[in-house]
Amino acid sequence: xxxxxxxAPAIAIAxxxxxxxxxxLKSDGSLDMLLLRLTSGSRTAGVFTKxxxxxxxxxxxxxxxxxxHGAVRAxxxxxxxxxxxxxxxxxxxxxxxCQFVAEQLALKPNEVLPYSTGVIGQLLxxxxxxxxxxxxxxxxxxxGANSDTHENTASSVETWAAASRSIMTTDTEPKLTSRxxxxxxxxxxxxxxAKGAGMIQPNMATMLAYLFTDAAVPQEDLQQALTxxxxxxxxxxTVDSDxxxxxxxxxxxxxxxxxxxxxxxxxxxxxxxxxxxxLDLAQAIIRDAEGATKFITVNVAGGKHSDDCKKVAYAIANxxxxxxxLFASDANVGRLLMAIGKADVAGLDPSRIxxxxxxxxxxxxxxxxxxxxxxxxxxxxxxxxITINVExxxxxxxxxxxxxxxxxxxxxxxxxxxx
Amino acid sequence: xxxxxxxAPAIAIAxxxxxxxxxxLKSDGSLDMLLLRLTSGSRTAGVFTKxxxxxxxxxxxxxxxxxxHGAVRAxxxxxxxxxxxxxxxxxxxxxxxCQFVAEQLALKPNEVLPYSTGVIGQLLxxxxxxxxxxxxxxxxxxxGANSDTHENTASSVETWAAASRSIMTTDTEPKLTSRxxxxxxxxxxxxxxAKGAGMIQPNMATMLAYLFTDAAVPQEDLQQALTxxxxxxxxxxTVDSDxxxxxxxxxxxxxxxxxxxxxxxxxxxxxxxxxxxxLDLAQAIIRDAEGATKFITVNVAGGKHSDDCKKVAYAIANxxxxxxxLFASDANVGRLLMAIGKADVAGLDPSRIxxxxxxxxxxxxxxxxxxxxxxxxxxxxxxxxITINVExxxxxxxxxxxxxxxxxxxxxxxxxxxx
Numbered sequence: 122x123x124x125x126x127x128x129a130p131a132i133a134i135a136x137x138x139x140x141x142x143x144x145x146l147k148s149d150g151s152l153d154m155l156l157l158r159l160t161s162g163s164r165t166a167g168v169f170t171k172x173x174x175x176x177x178x179x180x181x182x183x184x185x186x187x188x189x190h191g192a193v194r195a196x197x198x199x200x201x202x203x204x205x206x207x208x209x210x211x212x213x214x215x216x217x218x219c220q221f222v223a224e225q226l227a228l229k230p231n232e233v234l235p236y237s238t239g240v241i242g243q244l245l246x247x248x249x250x251x252x253x254x255x256x257x258x259x260x261x262x263x264x265g266a267n268s269d270t271h272e273n274t275a276s277s278v279e280t281w282a283a284a285s286r287s288i289m290t291t292d293t294e295p296k297l298t299s300r301x302x303x304x305x306x307x308x309x310x311x312x313x314x315a316k317g318a319g320m321i322q323p324n325m326a327t328m329l330a331y332l333f334t335d336a337a338v339p340q341e342d343l344q345q346a347l348t349x350x351x352x353x354x355x356x357x358x359t360v361d362s363d364x365x366x367x368x369x370x371x372x373x374x375x376x377x378x379x380x381x382x383x384x385x386x387x388x389x390x391x392x393x394x395x396x397x398x399x400l401d402l403a404q405a406i407i408r409d410a411e412g413a414t415k416f417i418t419v420n421v422a423g424g425k426h427s428d429d430c431k432k433v434a435y436a437i438a439n440x441x442x443x444x445x446x447l448f449a450s451d452a453n454v455g456r457l458l459m460a461i462g463k464a465d466v467a468g469l470d471p472s473r474i475x476x477x478x479x480x481x482x483x484x485x486x487x488x489x490x491x492x493x494x495x496x497x498x499x500x501x502x503x504x505x506x507i508t509i510n511v512e513x514x515x516x517x518x519x520x521x522x523x524x525x526x527x528x529x530x531x532x533x534x535x536x537x538x539x540x
Numbered sequence: 541x542x543x544x545x546x547x548a549p550a551i552a553i554a555x556x557x558x559x560x561x562x563x564x565l566k567s568d569g570s571l572d573m574l575l576l577r578l579t580s581g582s583r584t585a586g587v588f589t590k591x592x593x594x595x596x597x598x599x600x601x602x603x604x605x606x607x608x609h610g611a612v613r614a615x616x617x618x619x620x621x622x623x624x625x626x627x628x629x630x631x632x633x634x635x636x637x638c639q640f641v642a643e644q645l646a647l648k649p650n651e652v653l654p655y656s657t658g659v660i661g662q663l664l665x666x667x668x669x670x671x672x673x674x675x676x677x678x679x680x681x682x683x684g685a686n687s688d689t690h691e692n693t694a695s696s697v698e699t700w701a702a703a704s705r706s707i708m709t710t711d712t713e714p715k716l717t718s719r720x721x722x723x724x725x726x727x728x729x730x731x732x733x734a735k736g737a738g739m740i741q742p743n744m745a746t747m748l749a750y751l752f753t754d755a756a757v758p759q760e761d762l763q764q765a766l767t768x769x770x771x772x773x774x775x776x777x778t779v780d781s782d783x784x785x786x787x788x789x790x791x792x793x794x795x796x797x798x799x800x801x802x803x804x805x806x807x808x809x810x811x812x813x814x815x816x817x818x819l820d821l822a823q824a825i826i827r828d829a830e831g832a833t834k835f836i837t838v839n840v841a842g843g844k845h846s847d848d849c850k851k852v853a854y855a856i857a858n859x860x861x862x863x864x865x866l867f868a869s870d871a872n873v874g875r876l877l878m879a880i881g882k883a884d885v886a887g888l889d890p891s892r893i894x895x896x897x898x899x900x901x902x903x904x905x906x907x908x909x910x911x912x913x914x915x916x917x918x919x920x921x922x923x924x925x926i927t928i929n930v931e932x933x934x935x936x937x938x939x940x941x942x943x944x945x946x947x948x949x950x951x952x953x954x955x956x957x958x959x
Contacts, residue, residue: 173888174881206877208891208906241874242908319861361860441780441860441946442738442954449955455660458625462593469592472627487627489661527860529951535861536868 123409124416124505124525128298128401131281134312134333136160136375139276140260141287144253146201146239146246152287154250155198156257158226162337162376165193165234166344168351170368177204177211178235179367181219185231191340193373194232197222197254198329200290200316203367204237204245214245221251225258238316238329238367239290285314288329291534292318296405302394304387307379309336311394315370315402319360319411319535330355330370330402332395337376342383346392347372354399357431358523359438360410361531370399407523412531415447416506422519423512429466430520433511436464437522444527447507452498454483461511473514478502480510542828543835543924543944547717547820550700553731553752555579555794558695559679560706563672565620565658565665571706573669574617575676577645581756581795584612584653585763587770589787596623596630597654598786600638604650610759612792613651616641616673617748619709619735622786623656623664633664640670644677657735657748657786658709704733707748710953711737715824721813723806726798728755730813734789734821738779738830738954749774749789749821751814756795761802765811766791773818776850777942778857779829780950789818826942831950834866835925841938842931848885849939852930855883856941863946866926871917873902880930892933897921899929 137159144154159165167186169179186193197218204211219233226233237245264276276284285295299312315330338346351370372395381391408416419437424430437443440460446453457476461469476484478501483493501507556578563573578584586605588598605612616637623630638652645652656664683695695703704716718731734749757765770789791814800810827835838856843849856862859879865872876895880888895903897920902912920926 171884172878172881173883173885174877174890203874206874206903206907210907241877242903441950445951445954448951451955455622455625458593458660459591462591464592466592471593484625484661488625488629527951529948531860532864532867532946532948532951535864536870 123294124413126408131297131312132299132310133278135335135377137333138261139280139284140257141283142257145249153201154253155284155287158195159373160375164191164340164343165373166347167371176367177207178215178237181215182234185234188231194228196234198236198288200288201239202245203239203241206242207244288316292316294409296402298401300394300397302390304379304381309379311398313398313402317406332372334374335378336374337380338374339382346395350396350399354403358403358407407525410525411534412528413525414528415526417524418508419522421511423514424518425516427518427520430518432466433461433464434520434522436460438524448526448528450503452502475512477510479508542713543832545827550716550731551718551729552697554754554796556752557680558699558703559676560702561676564668572620573672574703574706577614578792579794583610583759583762584792585766586790595786597634597656600634601653604653607650613647615653617655617707619707620658621664622658622660625661626663707735711735713828715821717820719813719816721809723798723800728798730817732817732821736825751791753793754797755793756799757793758801765814769815769818773822777822777826826944829944830953831947832944833947834945836943837927838941840930842933843937844935846937846939849937851885852880852883853939853941855879857943867945867947869922871921894931896929898927
């Protein structure tokens with residue numbers, strides 16, 4: 122059961138055709154493939170995992186994104202198999218599947234980007250992938266949407282919901298949401314979907330996330346907006362400190378609606394909207410994290426640099442001892458101090474550091490805060506949404522990180538599941 | 541139940557008087573304080589935690605070690621309360637307790653070093669500490685050993701065993717062992733005890749470890765031998781990536797026996813013996829780690845620098861996904877690749893990396909190894925002592941790290957226990 126997962130309803134984006142299908146990669150017959158088509162004139166930006174063992178589809182997606190100068194026309198996403206640790210045969214297969222999609226949709230191969238998520242170290246079953254692609258391409262052909270004009274797409278909100286389910290692995294709920302802003306008096310929509318529940322400490326991107334907008338945005342500006350949004354969202358979450366081999370986060374602008382670029386007065390509003398959708402999805406991943414019973418926000422302020430604050434926040438958010446204490450609703454201030462202290466941030470003065478559970482100050486001036494009571498601390502950490510505030514007293518920078526607790530179910534899920 | 545914990549029997553060290561007592565810090569009435577006296581002429585070296593929030597006794601022990609130029613005469617160790625996160629009052633109390641010990645044993649205050657382990661964030665109960673010290677000092681007075689001569693101590697092996705129990709917190713077994721070597725034709729003994737089962741990723745030292753030798757060693761050489769030993773032992777283990785606020789590792793030479801220094805031909809043999817005792821104790825901590833069902837050795841070879849190898853080894857050893865998979869005896873090669881890839885080591889070529897489970901090659905040339913079978917991998921990770929061998933193919937450096945698995949019991953212990 123996700124922790125207080127309540128996303129705003131999704132709004133379909135004009136210029137995006139979606140075909141989620143059950144290709145047969147998942148043994149239970151559920152949706153496991155998504156073929157999506159972007160209207161001509163769309164631009165796409167992306168950020169990808171920094172893991173040395175990045176998966177075959179990550180190599181191919183990065184290469185095709187560059188070769189097409191962001192003029193991406195289709196994305197193929199499968200769950201159930203990550204096509205990671207598969208060497209040259211894995212890269213050859215991801216490349217061939219892009220070619221196969223291109224043939225079916227009359228596109229160039231490098232206009233098609235592949236993504237995979239699921240078990241690591243196994244080759245994709247080629248026949249299953251090709252029959253799934255054929256099925257999905259058939260759906261797109263019959264969807265009634267004319268993706269080469271700026272007509273509204275035929276993909277209904279129900280299809281968007283099915284698409285967000287098709288990319289799930291150990292997620293218990295799909296993650297799909299929208300936000301809107303006004304650019305030069307016209308409504309612009311940003312809709313995003315994401316998957317991921319474990320192997321989550323993204324490094325430049327999370328598991329898989331796809332954001333779309335109907336705005337027209339130049340390629341460089343689109344990349345800038347995405348990088349900014351990811352830094353504050355997918356790059357600020359952790360379930361288990363483990364960075365996936367397959368992380369990717371994409372932002373596609375279909376150019377069906379209003380134009381906006383980084384020199385416009387409304388640019389900030391656009392970036393804020395993209396960032397808000399990214400943060401909604403990133404937090405949704407944590408709310409649905411493997412075994413999560415708590416959603417934990419760690420705010421660190423008063424640092425010399427925001428990197429220092431992020432280090433301290435991640436040291437807290439990744440500490441198994443902090444996470445098991447919060448699972449038990451234990452106001453264990455000592456473990457928070459331990460985590461802050463091990464963060465390897467130079468020049469911290471323990472006597473200037475304050476630690477608050479919610480609004481309750483638990484530690485200051487080098488010792489347990491005057492008037493702090495165990496009861497007041499316990500009340501804060503007994504909530505399902507817990508906030509830990511740390512003030513470093515060294516500067517004005519700040520950072521926030523979002524995480525889940527470490528429960529028996531996390532162990533059960535990861536002892537049983539072969540990722 | 542510890543995993544295959546089988547240490548060589550301990551040998552008492554001449555010149556060390558031990559007084560383990562039940563002071564009343566632990567609510568169950570078990571041993572919770574150790575006062576130990578070193579004979580005159582002894583020299584002591586130490587390494588301490590790098591945690592910013594290092595505990596009050598760590599501040600005082602470092603200061604007294606320096607002021608006494610290593611001529612330490614007594615150490616006071618309590619379990620049940622870490623005297624950490626206690627600010628100036630905590631430091632004042634640790635200082636006063638050293639003064640109290642000095643009065644009782646007719647020593648100078650800076651010849652006495654304090655150590656605490658247990659719950660963080662609570663002041664020590666002053667009365668309980670003082671009555672415990674009085675009781676322990678009484679035992680030393682009546683022990684029959686004359687600590688100011690080079691006579692053999694009266695502390696029996698049974699007293700050494702009790703001492704090693706008195707410093708335990710969540711340890712299920714005491715850790716006490718000895719090794720011997722021959723220096724210039726004479727037998728030299730090194731005996732050590734350690735405690736620790738969680739909050740273990742030492743940074744320059746582990747929780748608490750005390751090594752003793754009857755050799756006579758100059759202060760600087762003693763420090764050099766300890767630093768070398770710690771680097772390969774206590775600085776190569778992890779239970780949960782959490783670095784304690786109270787870590788300390790001490791090496792005392794009572795000078796009752798043979799002299800040895802760093803210019804001697806036998807110096808290497810002496811350092812090797814100290815290192816072997818340190819490694820025995822460090823591995824014993826992992827074998828008795830909170831919730832451990834497996835003892836895992838991670839060997840990483842073929843790196844450009846040993847730091848690179850240690851980074852990769854720790855990335856594997858600290859990965860919750862690797863640790864839960866090994867708990868389940870799952871030969872999850874994908875998670876090993878993920879962990880190697882996230883280790884942030886520059887210039888690794890995935891196609892040159894080999895991963896072996898025991899002697900079974902599971903991954904090479906960028907993909908699953910030819911002839912590798914799930915059955916062969918499973919057989920290796922089903923053992924209670926598991927070895928993971930990684931070859932980076934980038935150089936000749938190597939490093940080893942020792943860790944435990946992540947089990948339901950780890951979560952239970954740390955959700956229930958207030959450290």
